[in-house]
Structure formats: structure tokens, C-alpha cells
Amino acid sequence: MDQAILEAFAQTTSWMCLLCIFVGTLWGIIVGALPGLGSVLAITICLPFTYALDPASAIALLLGCYCGSVYGGCISAILINTPGTPQSAATCFDGFPMAQQGKADLALGWATGSSVFGGLLSCIVLIVCGPQLAKFALNFGPVETFALILMALTCIASISKGSMPAGLLSGVLGLFLVTVGMDPVSGNMRFTFGYFKLSGGFELIAVVVGVFALTEVFARAAEFLNNKAPQVAYSGMRFAPWHEWKIRIGLLLKSSIIGSVVGILPGTGAATAAFISYAEAKRSSPRSAGMGQGEPDGLVASEAANNAVTGGALVPSLALGLPGDAVTAVMLATLVLHGITPGVRLMIDNPVAVYSAFIALIIANILMFFQGFAVAKFFARFLRIPEPLLMGMVVILCLLGTYGIRNSAFDLVVTLVFGIFGYILRVFGMPVAPLVIGMVLGTQLELSLRQGLLLSDGNFWAFFNGHPIALALFAMTAVLLCLPLIRYGLERRRAALGQAAPPEVEE
């Protein structure tokens, strides 16, 4: 293990890897600051650049981009009251009032400091929890693996935005898409309808680019794009004096822990973490009376929590190979491109790649502080880029991302079809993240099920006998499936008590 850490350190501190983290973080900040684009799009645009890189540099680029984009969302939330990413929606509550009071520079300082603190604390959580979880995963056979993937998919689908059947159907759709092409066990063709090009199945990246990036572009085009740049007046970034930070260290710690824990749970996301943390700060802060009117506590709570999600979300992804959200699904898809198979043995079989990711995340968070400070004066310029120009560039980069995988014109068509399909799903309120996560985990789910059945002589009930871990995971899956009924019961109880329901958080 020590050897792996040393090797990972050497890889991550190579000039190429450092350059990737630098560029990725900067790119993430810029895209994150542009309203409506978000972390997934920022990472998807970066995908084509990873093809020529080694796995450590590729993951470093994407991690930098992830951290940068989550942080970048606060910029537009503070300056123009429009969160760049959904994760920063809670930042608007106090960030924009501060900007209106002429303290935009100070608000950016609070947001940057809190984001970096939250991000770094989540790295510690990742480094502590990741290897322990991976060690535990060594006990997993095919039955446990099947139960774990089933539980994760149910969790992601059931707490996604919109209805539970829609989320689950999206996940099933993703699992089904992986079955198109050659059967991994027998080599028989499935659902190719005699069309040769389908024999290799759907290229995962082509589908990812389609359902995330092109769908976003089409959705933005279907809204009325804003060709006029918002006017913003401020002067760079300024940090509050130390005594102001000192009285908020407890809040910073609490918010970062909330973010890290929420990040570990599959399917929850940074927006949920930020709102929970904000609500907790509102409940417990001695300065809660000023929250919503430009109180730094609101900024600290929201930004520390949403950035802490980055490390938390990587815990199941890197330790168990289970993507908890769309961003980590794209990252694991990139690992597949580099010949690394996601799964419960990811950390055991590829320790260097995983430790490189740990180190890259720490470096990205530190770099984010300096980059945020350095480019603060230019933030307003990013916000002036007209959306139609931006969308045109996004489309071209998406097409290159797809074409670059295996120089296939067919993949371009797949991307387009899934772009349109993703848009239709979005219109009808079906989340697309479970679809991609289903595609990432589909092959492993099928193989573990078939292996488990072969080992138990075809007796499915044997899955519940002599496998306590699997049994616990199946029980959790059953609870998750009952979640709508539990919610319904709680709502009825709340209605009976005459309380208002909490606001829904956008995905």
C-alpha cells in the first residue's frame, strides 16, 4: 500500500498531472460561474481531452473540473442572484444581499474561504473512510455485489427529482441499454436487430455526452436564451479579518461534515447538502436573525457544505466503484475508457489510480483558493459571454468528445439520438442520472447475478441464505422502495398537524 501511495504521489506531482489539475480547476470555475451549465456539463466537455492522457492525469483533470465547478456556482449566485449551478442556490440567500450592500468582494471572499475549507475537510473524510470501505468490500462475493448495486441504483432512482417510478424506469433503461450487443458470457448477440454496428453495444461516453451535454444545450435553446449580458459592478475579492472567521469555525466544521456525510449517500447531491446546512445554520447560529439579509453565516453554511460533497461523493465511487451521482458516473466512465473497471474491487485492483485521485483532489482544492483569488476581477467578464455562442462551442466540443473515442460516425448519431431522447425524458420529468449510472453498473450487475445463480445452482432464494451482508442490503432496498409510502404518511401527519412541507430541492 505504501508503495502505491508513493507511486500515486509521483504520478500526481508530475508536471502533466499538475497542469491538468490547474486547467481543470480553472475551467470548472469558469463553467460553474456561467448560469445553467453546471458540473456535469463542465466535466463532459473536458472528456475529449482525457483520451490522450494517462489515467491519473485524466482523473486529475476531471476532479479539478468538479471542484472548480461546484465553487464557481457561487460567483453568479453572489453577483447576479442566479446560481451558476443548483448546488449554489442557497448561496443566493445571503450572497446577493451582500453584493447589493456593496460588499460583493467580501461575499466572494467568504464563499472562497468556506469552499476551500469544506473541500479540504471532505478530502480527509475520503482518505479516512475510502480505504476502510474498500477493505470491507473484500468480503463481497457476487451475491453481495449484486445486492449492493441493486441498493445503490434503487437509492439513486428513488430520491431523484420527480416521481419514483420514473426514476426507477430511467435506471432500468440504463441497465437495458448495456445489454444491447454481445452477451459478455456467451458471446451471443442481443437486441441488435441484425444491425452490425450495434454488435459492440452503445458507447458509454457517446450516451453520456448525449444525455447530459446535448440535452442541456437543447433545453437551453428551448428556453429563451439571454443575449444580453448582466451588468455587474464590484472590485475583485476581499477576505474578512481573522476574528470574523474565528467565531465561525464551528459553523464551518459543522457545515463541512454535513456536506461530506450527505455526499457519501448515493443520489443526494450538493444542493441538498447546502440546503440542509443552511437550515441548520439558521436554526443554531447566534446570528441567524440576519440570515437572508447578507449575513456571512449563510454563505459559510452553504458553500462549505456544497464543496464538502465533492470528497464525500468520491467515497463510494472510489472505494466501491459505485457512482452516487451523474458527475461520479462520468468519472467512472472515463476510468472504463482507460481500461480500469469500476466495481467493488476498484480500490484493491487499482490502488495507484485511487490514491492519485485522493492527492489530486487535495491539490485541486488548494489551487482553487489561489485561482479564485487571481481571477476574481474577471468573473464579471465570464458572465457576459452570450449564451448562443457558448452553446455553439459546447456542441462542437461534445461532438469531438464522441468522435474522438474510436473515430466512429455511428457514435455521433448515438450522441444525437440520446441528446434528443434525454430532452424528451427531461420534458416528461424523468431524471437522466439513473440512466447513466445504470449503464455504468449494468454489466457488473448482470454478471454478479448470473455468477451468483450459477454458484447457488439456480436457486435465487440462496441469495437470502448465508449472506448476511446481502440480506441487509436487500432489506435497505426494500425500505427505499417503500419510501414514497413513508413520505406520504409523513405528509399526512404534517398536514394533520397543520405544518407546511419543506421546499423541494432541484436536482
Place this chain on the structure above:
Amino acid sequence: MPKITGRLLFSVVMFSIGAFLLAYSYTTANVAAAAQFGPQFFPRILLWTWLVLALAMMAESILLKGRKYKEQNWKGLFASIGLTALACTLMPIVGFLPISLTFMLAYPWALGYRRSTVLIPLSIIFSFATWYIFNEILLIPLPEIPWLA
């Protein structure tokens, strides 16, 4: 259109696709390969689940109250899809540079941004810079212009 009707229609379409795929998995060609835990075993479990979930969506659409859809910029949407489809189809035939140059002019224009002083230089700089980064630095070959290859 009220959301309830649209969602119900969507659920029906999803159910029909699922039913078709399930029926296809039982066709003669597939039966031969459908031994116990064979190639069709897992897809069939998924397709049966698909049908149940599509039915649940239908029931949900009928039972829950509907909302109206947001007003859509249909012109923008179809322009965006149409131009992207053209770029996808023509890029492998005509090559990256002509398509990128044309697309970067046409796309913003179609979506209402018409400042040629920005569009023309941006289209040229973006296309050539992208081509250079991919082809020369990252060594990822992009579709070539056939008459120059």
C-alpha cells in the same frame, strides 16, 4: 397541453417499447439462446420490470394532478436539434474544419445572436484552435477534409 396528458402518453409509449422488446426477446432466433441464465435471462427481468414501472407511471399520471408545460421556444429548439443533426451527419463526410466554421456561424445566428463582428472571428479562432489542440497537441485525429487528404 396539460402535463398529465403528455406524461400519460409518454408512459404509454414507454410501455409499448418495453412490450415490443420483450416480445422480441421471445422470438425464434432468441429462444435458441435462451437457456437457463442464458443471454436473454437478464434482459427479460429488466423488460418485465420496465413494463411494471411504465404501468406505475401511467397510474401515477392518471391519479396525480397535472400541471401545464412551460412555454417553449420551439424555433430555437428545432434550430438547435436540426443544426446539430446536420453537423453530426456531415462532419465525417465533409471534415471537421468546414463544419465547425459553418456551425459556429449558423448556430448562434439561428438562436438570435447576430453580431457578425464577433461571430466571424470567433468562428475562425475557435475552429482552428480546436483543430490544432486535438490534431497536433493531443494527437486525436479529427475528420479530415476529403479533397485535401
